[in-house]
Amino acid sequence: MAWMPLLMIILFFFNISCSQAPVEEVFPQVSQECQSKALRGAYLVKWKNGSVEVYEGSSKREEVIRDFVSKNQNELDFVEPVFKIEVSKQIKLSSTSPSWGLTNIEAQALWDQNFYGKGVIVAVIDSGVDMEHPQLQHFFINKGEEGTDEQGEDKRFNGIDDDQNGYVDDYMGYDFIRNTPKVEDSLGHGTHVTGIIAAQKGPNGVQGVAPLAQILPLDFIGDEGYGLTSDALKAMDYAVSMGAQLINASWGGGDCSTLLRDKIRSLQEKNILFITAAGNNSLNLDQVKSYPASFVLPSQITVGAISVFNQMAYFSNYGDRVVHLFAPGFDIESTVPGGTTASMSGTSMAAPFVTGAAALLLSTGETQDVQVIKRALLEGVTQDSNYHNQTKGRLNVFKAYKKLKSLSSTVQEAP
Numbered sequence: 001m002a003w004m005p006l007l008m009i010i011l012f013f014f015n016i017s018c019s020q021a022p023v024e025e026v027f028p029q030v031s032q033e034c035q036s037k038a039l040r041g042a043y044l045v046k047w048k049n050g051s052v053e054v055y056e057g058s059s060k061r062e063e064v065i066r067d068f069v070s071k072n073q074n075e076l077d078f079v080e081p082v083f084k085i086e087v088s089k090q091i092k093l094s095s096t097s098p099s100w101g102l103t104n105i106e107a108q109a110l111w112d113q114n115f116y117g118k119g120v121i122v123a124v125i126d127s128g129v130d131m132e133h134p135q136l137q138h139f140f141i142n143k144g145e146e147g148t149d150e151q152g153e154d155k156r157f158n159g160i161d162d163d164q165n166g167y168v169d170d171y172m173g174y175d176f177i178r179n180t181p182k183v184e185d186s187l188g189h190g191t192h193v194t195g196i197i198a199a200q201k202g203p204n205g206v207q208g209v210a211p212l213a214q215i216l217p218l219d220f221i222g223d224e225g226y227g228l229t230s231d232a233l234k235a236m237d238y239a240v241s242m243g244a245q246l247i248n249a250s251w252g253g254g255d256c257s258t259l260l261r262d263k264i265r266s267l268q269e270k271n272i273l274f275i276t277a278a279g280n281n282s283l284n285l286d287q288v289k290s291y292p293a294s295f296v297l298p299s300q301i302t303v304g305a306i307s308v309f310n311q312m313a314y315f316s317n318y319g320d321r322v323v324h325l326f327a328p329g330f331d332i333e334s335t336v337p338g339g340t341t342a343s344m345s346g347t348s349m350a351a352p353f354v355t356g357a358a359a360l361l362l363s364t365g366e367t368q369d370v371q372v373i374k375r376a377l378l379e380g381v382t383q384d385s386n387y388h389n390q391t392k393g394r395l396n397v398f399k400a401y402k403k404l405k406s407l408s409s410t411v412q413e414a415p
Contacts, residue, residue, distance in 0.1 A: 085252065087250060097331075099207065115360050115401075119214070121245055125248065126189055128185035128190045128217060131184070134200075177231060183219050188337050194208075195341070196332060236267075245273070245370060252279050252293050264295060265298075276301070278323050293317065293323070294322050306329065307330040318387075325390070325394060329348075329349045
């Protein structure tokens with residue numbers, strides 16, 4: 001039996017070699033286009049235990065393999081560069097009809113039945129929000145950071161992580177760029193998007209689709225108009241932890257981040273819809289990919305834009321397979337920082353119309369299954385054979401509501 005120790009040693013090293021995925025699988029080479037969007041020397045690391053963190057090291061791939069990947073190969077699931085994610089520059093216009101988009105989607109029909117999105121948590125992952133804007137009043141409150149602590153201090157501002165979720169004083173949203181609970185918006189993009197979803201009606205005629213929805217503002221887009229995938233993933237995890245049912249993502253980039261795709265895919269099992277903008281490059285996304293818009297995932301809705309005459313907006317990306325539907329995205333008046341409003345155009349404006357519509361449908365109480373909500377939105381469109389999208393249609397929340405009632409009754413009658 002003298003051969004037994006030798007056999008055990010051989011088996012030990014054999015098992016180690018078999019448990020290690022090849023370096024190219026753990027840390028794949030990215031395209032030249034993606035390299036141009038990568039943050040130099042920063043890498044997103046997903047460990048086999050499911051945790052994700054940022055590793056900062058060399059900008060040279062071979063040195064990262066030598067110094068980090070090879071040394072931790074048994075515990076690593078996936079490594080990729082931290083990529084930049086951008087919001088498209090929007091076209092500022094002078095609106096002549098601030099409510100045309102609401103009229104176009106027939107939002108009034110649901111308001112007349114007292115459906116305003118009440119009780120629905122909507123995470124706006126963007127450039128932040130002007131929290132002091134008079135027309136933005138319904139924000140999600142983190143109950144774990146509300147009230148007073150044992151010392152009688154206001155838990156919102158006591159500098160303590162009272163609910164032990166890893167974020168200090170995160171009472172009403174979070175800024176993942178600066179790692180602070182103080183949410184602001186110097187870019188203006190997130191405030192405009194938020195107003196389309198949930199602005200209170202003002203004398204200017206501006207109102208959100210679902211004015212009683214609870215907005216959870218999560219900031220990851222900086223003043224330069226871009227953010228990082230590492231912060232986007234943190235924001236999505238935070239939205240999940242706070243019970244968001246809808247995530248509005250009016251941003252995009254190239255086909256670069258595997259971890260972003262996996263994160264969006266995982267939202268299906270958590271009953272969350274991820275609603276994203278198609279982009280403003282006048283491209284057919286069935287042929288030229290742009291992400292996350294081009295991900296084909298059950299948890300996602302990709303939205304292109306129409307103009308005031310119901311034609312596809314000249315700037316909007318489209319695609320018979322990838323883009324689900326169109327929504328108003330041209331000359332949209334909404335809230336901007338400083339307590340005022342402004343008109344902008346872009347698919348960034350179209351996506352929150354769909355997010356607001358989804359919030360309205362959830363607030364009807366017909367169902368809390370977001371996959372049923374998605375189906376109602378897509379089957380309840382106003383169709384136009386000239387549209388290059390999956391449904392050949394544009395958003396109509398009233399038709400979607402009637403479709404939802406039909407779907408709900410079918411589910412209830414099923415054995």
